[in-house]
């Protein structure tokens with residue numbers, strides 16, 4: 001049985017896309033392996049959001065080329081955002097690469113790889129680099145043949161958002177990602193996603209509900225709905241009903257699925273974050289008490305330069321409405337520091353906003369240029385030293401807030417969904433509260449994985465909480 005190794009960089013959407021690809025390989029008779037050296041096919045799902053992610057993917061793929069020396073048939077492929085944005089040029093960077101597949105073609109990866117591998121294994125060609133002779137895979141309309149017969153497929157494909165819908169069967173999957181849309185119509189000046197992922201395309205509610213029902217049937221208790229601008233789900237395809245956006249209609253439909261006890265979504269955009277979504281948190285108890293809500297900057301001037309079409313005041317207003325709708329709500333955010341032309345005053349606006357909103361956590365990024373984005377061409381690029389200083393200062397402020405908020409939870413009782421053994425200590429179990437905080441507990445992995453139960457919080461070290469299972473704790477029914 002051939003083996004496939006898949007390495008994923010970047011966001012949860014990429015993880016979800018990789019899982020879909022993995023599922024197709026499993027259905028096609030392959031085994032998934034964590035050992036790259038024993039794989040017959042090596043795939044890297046790439047991210048273009050930051051230069052560092054691209055460099056890591058290129059470095060990893062370059063290193064893995066050594067396996068071809070021992071096992072000449074190994075097939076190498078890049079897929080995802082970097083594959084989409086760089087296309088054929090990747091063959092120059094990585095000579096052993098066979099395949100470059102873009103973001104609307106994940107569902108084709110299996111057939112491309114399988115075809116190449118089959119031909120190599122059948123020994124039709126002695127020389128692996130010649131095994132694609134220009135007619136390896138015939139797909140109408142696709143740009144399949146890169147240099148020297150290699151395959152590149154980065155075409156747009158209508159309906160491709162509907163192909164990310166299957167999961168790899170797992171004995172225990174307490175929590176799962178569900179991709180509800182692809183692409184983004186916004187044009188933030190620093191972001192390459194609209195180019196790599198294309199325009200917004202949403203899946204029908206009925207398809208998504210069917211996927212969630214299948215997950216619930218297999219024992220999943222928590223789903224995270226994924227989209228680049230998730231709250232704008234369906235705005236170009238489906239209408240409002242009774243004043244509710246398609247996204248709120250979807251939340252209501254998923255809420256009905258028996259067996260699903262927690263619903264999360266990521267990431268919403270301030271545009272389109274209307275009162276119907278705020279209100280949903282008052283009558284849909286399965287919605288978790290956490291939103292990841294990217295702010296990017298606290299300065300209106302910088303928001304304008306970023307082409308983020310809202311003012312800081314609007315962002316604050318939404319956060320405050322959300323906290324009023326759900327008293328125990330945790331808010332996390334994304335912030336870019338050192339954007340071109342950002343002054344000390346602009347940065348101070350961001351600091352003030354972080355202090356005012358008391359985020360539970362912030363993912364803080366130093367601005368870095370992305371090829372083919374307007375921000376990369378802007379005047380007023382800042383020196384790395386300034387970006388680094390601002391980054392460190394904001395990290396320190398956010399760290400203090402997060403530690404204080406987590407320390408306040410010591411002595412409280414929290415409900416967690418146990419997701420299995422802790423990644424850092426296999427002897428212990430890890431779970432998440434509704435606020436998405438990690439809690440480490442002791443207990444029987446077989447008995448507790450996939451269960452929601454109460455724990456007494458005993459300690460906190462920064463971002464991780466430590467608790468004890470309440471002796472009388474039984475799986476908990478969901479309620480506000």
Ligand code: SF4
Nearest residue numbers: 184186188191193228
């Ligand atoms: S909303 Fe802006 S940052 Fe988010 S994916 Fe779209 S363009 Fe990129």
